[in-house]
Amino acid sequence: MNIRATLRMVALASVFGLLAQSSFGQAMPESANIPQPHLAKARADAFGENGWKFPALITCYPNEGQSAEKVIKDPGPAKAADNLYFLGDGIVAAWAVDTSDGIILIDTMNNQAEADKYIIGGLRQLGVDPARIKTIIVSHGHGDHYGGARYLQDKYGAKLYMTALDYDLAEKSVGRSTVWGPPPRRDQVASDGQTVTLGDEGIKLFITAGHTPASLSMLIPVKDKGQARTLLYLGGITNKNLSPQMHAAYDGWTTRLLQVSAAAKPEGIIGNHSSYDEAATKIDKLRAMPDKPNPFFVGVDNSLRYLRVLKECNLNNAAIEKGGH
Ligand SMILES: [Zn+2]
Secondary structure, X not given: OOHHHHHHHHHHHHHHHHHHHHXXXXXXXXXXXXXXXXXXHHHHHHEOHHHOEOHHHXXXXXXXXXXXXOOOOOOOOEEEEXXXXXXXXXXXXXXXXXXXXXXXXXXXXXXXXXXXXXHHHHHHHOOOOHHHEEEEEOOOOXXXXXXXXXXXXXXXXXEEEEOHHHHHHHHHOOOOOOOOOOOOOOOEEOOOOOEEEEOOEEEEEEEOOOOOOOOEEEEEEEEEOOEEEEEEXXXXXXXXXXXXXXXXXXXXXXXXXXXXXXXXXXOOEEEOEHHHHOHHHHHHHHHHOOOOOOOOOOOHHHHHHHHHHHHHHHHHHHHHHHOOX
């Protein structure tokens, strides 16, 4: 290596060292002031046109000065595409996919009161009969996603899908939160590669472990202005403070979904927290400019870039948590 290259390496190292020390604060592990090649790769993919930045980058240490838990203004219920409804509160999201035979609901908010307000009330506000909820898919076994499930199962007799490991996780979490409703009643055990069908809709499930032992991600066919398009739904995005095994599993699914997406060509990514998919911001844009292209569809290339950022952030975080290697 010549002198100039060596100097450049030293300069880069100090830049990353400064970044790591200044923007993460006390929780930053000691070893983080060394160069982070995965962070560099994530950053290279994370910046779009006009300074727009993929929110996936906030999963990396350091967190780019933005908290993943930041409070976002509740956008209210919204139609995100012809047959896709957003029913969240700006922090946590539930989504409803409208089919020829009823509704497939993805996630159920924290508890009965929130399910009443955001899901049942939200659908009514949008002119959709909530009694059409026939199928529920719970992305993972954390109470902010399953908490309203038992109530909706009982009220509408809806069929519910969750993975076996995450049913276990949900049942183990009883008593850990005063906010979360009870775990869902055990019903269908979701499996990897399964397609959940209702009427004219088929949602393909992928087990994407890491955030929990068996979170679910999905390919969701939707219609936008009458045109058939596909969205990729990610059921567990955060990748900090995981065991080495869960970091490895996360790396496995990001690699796999990159391959799957190269073929399935999703044109946008949604998830269950607005801080990661910017749903609240996109809904505001959609309302302000309904005749412009739908902001939920950012294109196949940008969807792949988003996945690459998650992949590199996970590798970055795994290295930092392990001790910098
Ligand atoms: Zn979670």
